[in-house]
Amino acid sequence: MNITTQLLLLCTFLLLFTSCSSTEEFTGFSYDPEGVTVTSDKEITPQHRRxxxxxxxxxxxxxxxxxxxxxxxxxxxxxxxxxxxxxxxxxxxxxxxxxxxxxxxxxxxxxxxxxxxxxxxxxxxxxxxxxxxxxxxxxxxxxxxxxxxxxxxxxxxxxxxxxxxAQEIFGTEEYNWWASNLAQYPFVKRDTIGYSHESRPIEKLTITQASDTQKHGVVIITSRLHPPEITGQMATLAFLEEITSSSPLASRFRNRFEIIAFPFANPDGADNGHWRHNAGGVDLNRDWSDFKQPETSAIRNYLIQEVKNNPYRKVYYGIDFHSTDENIFYPINRSIDTFPENFTYTLVDSIQQAFPDVAFAVEPFDTSSPITKNWIHKTFGADAVTYEVDDRADRDTLKAVARKAANLMMKLLMEDGDEPS
Ligand SMILES: [Zn+2]
Incomplete structure (x- = not known):
């Protein structure tokens, strides 16, 4: 076999391999039930309240x-x-x-x-x-x-x-109390961007001191797509509180960046004590391709209209908070181009250094599944991560970790050469 034939074979092989992997449709992770990516409404049985x-x-x-x-x-x-x-x-x-x-x-x-x-x-x-x-x-x-x-x-x-x-109860009432407190800062804006199946508001919080017509970076935060994931919810609140803090770092960050957060994205599921789904009977973290559900559609529509087409806003990062049976970060595979490049890996290394006694796992994934962080990456080219908090994590520790994570993210994004101005 001469070198040209070898190359030709190699190319054919690579072509076959890549075309196979790109046409293979994602139908669910190993732990997902069958049909999870079919996200049109499914019937639910409401519990009898009594x-x-x-x-x-x-x-x-x-x-x-x-x-x-x-x-x-x-x-x-x-x-x-x-x-x-x-x-x-x-x-x-x-x-x-x-x-x-x-x-x-x-x-x-x-x-x-x-x-x-x-x-x-x-x-x-x-x-x-x-x-x-x-x-x-x-x-x-x-x-x-x-x-x-x-x-x-x-x-x-x-x-x-x-x-x-099963975990602490955190529903619409608790969210409202927390969000109305946070919205007392002049640099926090609280809005409704849509409504759930049962007409509960889908809320957005923005945190920034940059003006609308000043070029600035954006970080997208989503949380509580899955109702039982209370530790992820707690981490979200602590993370956002740190962004609003009076530290010089937070203040400098707010002048150059904007946080756009959807901290309580499945209010029907939370208030109805659901195991996983919204009132449409659907796993909202599998609907980021078809957008058949009102909660995911509202978030997508807002981000497309107000961020994607806005010359003053550039997305730098996305974090989707969840909970599972360990602390684990799901970054995007290193081989996939992101902006900033491999930001999650740098961030997680820094978090681990700050908390040497807390176990964090890291498991990279490709971007084929219709989940939040993949949509953020596909839409904006930005790096994004799924941030999973252990269900049994000590509550004070998980909040300290989330606050530190916010600090480190702000610091690293500010250091990142590309000034958004
Ligand atoms: Zn989850």
Whole structure:
């Protein structure tokens, strides 16, 4: 074989290889249920909101509060009760959210089994006496049965309602309180850019001190596409709070950059205690190609109209906050061109250096899937990352990490030679 033939063969091989990989359609990650990228409306079964009483025992379980989930409740025997938890629709990822208020006419201790349909127990219970301040269930009051996919909780009940939930409850009410506080800064603007299926506002926050007609860089933040992902939500809030801080760095950053944030992007899912989807029964982080859902469409339309076609705004970075069972960053493969080049890798290295005792994983991906960060990259050429926070992460630590991440991002973007002016 001469060198020309060899080259020709190599070219043919490469052509075949690349054309195969580029025409292969993305149909879901390994953990996704079948059909996840078909994002037209799917039927959901809303939970029946009610308080269920076991009269003879004087025990009451309720899912009437926003953000809770309890599909049925009954007594199994003298000492055991069962709480039945179902998803909004299925097939669905295994992130079975539950939540209820429980009380008893007289003080008594009961065991409650969490039994799931179309899922297995995952979240260690959080308790609260006011729905605002949360603490973990004592280890001695917890028995998980991994074979059965259930868990049993020992609860001390009395007339004061006890909140039991998969994670802290953070819904529209909590978001509004937080966002209205943040919007008191003169450089924070809060707007509604669209509405969910159930007519809840899709909100945008902008943070900047650059004027509309001054060339400036943009960072896009999205969060809470998946309802149970509370640690990702907490990281988002801490991250944005740091951007609004009075530090000289934050102040300089706000003069040259603008944060455009959609911090609470699936309000129906959050308030209805969904496992994964919006009220259209769809995984919103698989709709960034077809845009069949109102939440994703509203964000895309705003960014196309107000950023893509605006000569004063240039996107530098995108972060989509989520939660999973570890701290993990999903950057874009190094081989794919981004602007700034490989920014995530530099940022994550700096975060790891600042927190040597916290474990962070990094798993690069190609850009074939219809997820938020890939759309940001495809639309603006910018680098983008999926920032996943461990479900069980210590809350103070995850907030400290997110604040530091914001600091490091601001510092690195300011250092990045290309002055947006
Ligand atoms: Zn997620």
């Amino acid at each position: 308080t269920i009483g076991i009269m003879e025992e004087g025990i009451w379980f309720s899912n009437e509060a926003s953000g809770t989930r309890l599909n049925d409740f009954y007594q199994v025997n003298d000492t055991l009760y069962r709480a039945v938890i179902k998803p909004e629709n299925y097939p669905i990822n295994n992130s079975p959210w539950y939540g209820f208020k429980a009380w008893s006419d007289r003080p008594q201790t009961v065991w409650v089994e969490l039994a799931y349909e179309h899922g297995e127990h995952r979240y260690y219970p959080d308790l609260s006496l006011d729905g605002k301040n949360w603490f973990s269930l004592d280890r001695s009051a917890y028995r998980a049965d991994t074979a059965a996919g259930t868990a049993q909780l020992r609860l001390d009940l009395g007339p004061q309602p006890l909140w039991v939930s």
